[in-house]
Amino acid sequence: MRINTWHAALSPDKSSVFEAIGRKALRLTYGAAAALLGGCTGVQSTFSAFGVEAEATRALTWVMATAASMITIGVLALAWHAGRTPAGRLDHRGGTRVILWLGAVGPTLLLTVLLVFSLPRMRTLPTGPGDLRIAVDGEQFWWRVRYRPAGGEAVETANEIRVPVGRTVAFALASPDVIHSFWIPGLAGKMDMIPGRTNDLVVRATQAGVYRGACAEFCGLSHARMAFDVVAMEPADFDRWLADAARSAAGIEGSGRRLFEEYGCGGCHLIRGHGAGSAIGPDLTHFGARRSLGAGTLPMTREAVGRFIRNPAAAKPGVRMPSFEAMPAEDADAIAAYLVELR
Ligand SMILES: [Cu+2]
Secondary structure: HHHHHHHHHHHHHHHHHHHHHHHHHOOOOOOOHHHHHHHOHHHHOOOOOOEEHHHHHHHHHHHHHHHHHHHHHHHHHHHHHHHHOOOOHHHHHHHHHHHHHHHHHHHHHHHHHHHHHEEEEEOOOOOOOOEEEEEEEEEEEEEEEEOOOOOOOOEEEEOEEEOOOOOOOEEEEEEEOOOOOOOOOOOOOOOOEOOOOOOOEEEEEEOOEEEEEEOOOOOOOOOHOOOOOOOEEEEEHHHHHHHHHHHOOOOOOHHHHHHHOOOHHHOOOOOOOOOOOOOOOOOOOOOHHOOOOOOOOOOOOOOHHHHHHHHHHHHHHOOOOOOOOOOOHHHHHHHHHHHHHOO
């Protein structure tokens, strides 16, 4: 009786129910395809390797996936064959031989070959005392970056990382707040940034270009807005850039600089050479030279910077910078004009 009622309730528009389910499935498929294809772009894909670590990972992935597919097909073929053989014709002594060769000797040999192939590819790149060290802290929701060139002075920046092509770079990864994960798919696998310890990740870029990195461990409301660009440069260009990044900000006229001080921005930000500042938030000494604003969240334009200053939480929910919504738009614009000039 109950079943009948159900049936009666369903049957009049059964076809439209199925149509709706079909439409939903189609939409999900499109969504999944778009997400998967989006992962195929070169700037942020494990299939486009621009560094020796990523190349090793890619080689391992293909070899392991091929081996696993072949084993799966072999096992399915055997199962199919067994299912077709009549029970009376099963040959028990033959069966023992199959188990010995395909169940024990074969897998041992295959796994040994795969192990010998993969172990050297999983080794960390060796580093020497002359290699460039870059300390990166993941902080809610941005990246503090400190270059420590051998023999040179340390340089602090934020939200963008530059590396020299062909040279080994050792990252020292840490976090002062929660667990983040540092991932530049084009250069290497991901590495967690854990409060209270330092994890090392060694990379060597093989091609100049701009790649994208992201936080790969959920760390709070704006986790998805915690990305960065990695610029791999020719070594000579990199050396020039690093020497330039070490200098203080150039003298800049205009009201923006005064307003920056009046609104107390220096309580969290440092602009080297432009008065006192603190290192609670990102270093802004060469802010205007970055490719993006707010850790890969907004374009680096005067307009976007002005909007971000008055209401950073609109772009990044949960952001650790207070809103300055009472600030007149002209003041925000003047400060933005000043900041984007810091190159
Ligand atoms: Cu994070």
